[in-house]
Amino acid sequence: MSSGTVLRPWPGYPAMLSEPRRLHLLGILLSSLQLLKDFFLPLVIYFITSISQKGFSTAWLLFTGTVIILAVLVWGGLGWYRFTYRVENDALVVEQGVLVHKRSVIPRERIQSIDLNQGLWHRIFNLVAVQVETAGGSSPEALLSALTLADAETLRHELLVPGVEAETNHAEPAALLKSAAFSELFLFGATSGGALGLVVSLFSGALTMLDDIGIELDWQQYITWIWDQANLVYLVLLVLLALWLLTALGMVLKYGGFTLTRTNDRLQMVYGLLQRRQVSIPIGRIQAVRLVEGVLRQPLGYLSIYVESAGYGQKGREKTLLWPLVRQRELVSLLGEFLPEFAWDIPLQPLPAKAGRRYMLRGFIPALLPALPALVWLPRGELAMALPLLGALWGFWVYRSAGWGLRDNMLAVRSRSLVRTTFIVPNRKVQSFSIGSTPWQRRAGLLSFELDLASQASFGLRDIYPTDAETLTCWFKKR
């Protein structure tokens, strides 16, 4: 990937940066392929109806096929020709459109992140797609579908590095780098929600399938029958195991070669074995760190680190993976190295003891509603009472997992729905702070609190003491 082998689209390619530049010629192919994909269904319908009316003829098929491919290529070529970008007056200017001319100007200070992605085609030709995001945008503000790596890096430097730092940052001497080991990534995939969900859903699917074969839900008979069908069971288990492995490997493909880099003022994550992705976030834009401990990962002592950044990502709510899997006890040292702004070992305090009963009731009552009719009307309905009991247990689990802690200007809030999540946030990144209570909470002398972040995430806890709520309010108002 040395800059000596940079492919210029054509010999007269402008060297001056403020002149309009074009994408790499592969852009034509990419947009043509996209066009074919967009019109895939209409084209299929057209072919089927034509063939059914006129009958099949090779000559006709070749002719129409050639015409379509030529048309698509010409259209893609026109689009490529009309697409130019340049950096002018501290803004990225993109002009595009064959029939309707569109010009977008993105001022440099509004740019949130510049991501470089590589699809399969890109990897073959050693190119990247550059995606420019701004705060609050719902979709990428500008997508440059094919640039040489050198051009992309040039563009990135022009857009991201503010004038003063340009000199010092160009060499990027103080970059920290850490790569994920294969074993870590495999464990990440193997314990992922996707793999777990797949196995569970397939397993329940297999159960209903056995049920459909005509076995009644008499458990004794059920188990002896399955015992007799040992081969079938082994087969099902084997298929499940294979699928689980596949999902895990899928995750390894997606996040393979995960590399985290910290330069002076930004974090960069590069990952993906087939499709290479590069995500880059300015440190100043990071709103909070989110530590996620999956149901399978927590007992193994592992957690994943995400960062919440303002307006970044497709739906705004999306969080960015900072590091796939780290041991709990190595967390602080990893954060200390790469994100010292958030590296706080904040001691958490649990919720008040009297909140435990309330959390259990919150799990118990919603589960009671469907269980009661079952108890009354279904045979063996008393089994349904297991549901509210499970609900209460879950409530207790949630209660035991919850906690919060303050240290200087940092707040840590830990909560659980199923996975245990811990937010670490500095007070100046909190957009608004609410406390609230229901009549029941007021009678018990408890309150809830909630924080809203610019990443559209909100989090908080139910049932803390009013004095603690006051402490949190003071923390929030402290500048």
Add this chain to the structure above:
Amino acid sequence: MRSEPSERIDLRIMQVWRISGLLRTLLFGAVTFALMALVGKLFNWPQWLSWLPPAAAVVYGGLEVTVLPRLRWERWRYQVNGEEIYLQRGVWYIKRTLIPMTRIQHVDTAQGVLMRRYGLAAVDVSTAAGTHQIPALAEEAADELRDRIAALARVSGDVV
């Protein structure tokens, strides 16, 4: 716990809430009744089932017209000072929100058809995390408050 915010919203909003609540209830009752009647016909359910949603709508609509607007109005409080905006709302769950001036990105006033009839306007305060609304002030008061918040927010500078 801190004291309540000092200012109340305009009393006339109760009338707006009553009318919009009534319209919403009517719509909900009609749609669910039609749906239940249709489904009931398909599956041969007893006729009285399709009267359940309208009955529920009447009960809820009654509350929306009688007590709820009053409760809601009594609870709704706001306070704006140089540092922050302080809001309180909620009938069952009483929620108090603090929005520092430094976080405010822009302020709008908004007015629906009903609100205009009663000479009311809402003030929408937007932060990077979302929008908070002070639902009802007299038009002039809303404009005045909007300009005041805008000025205060500008003084506090801007941070994301």
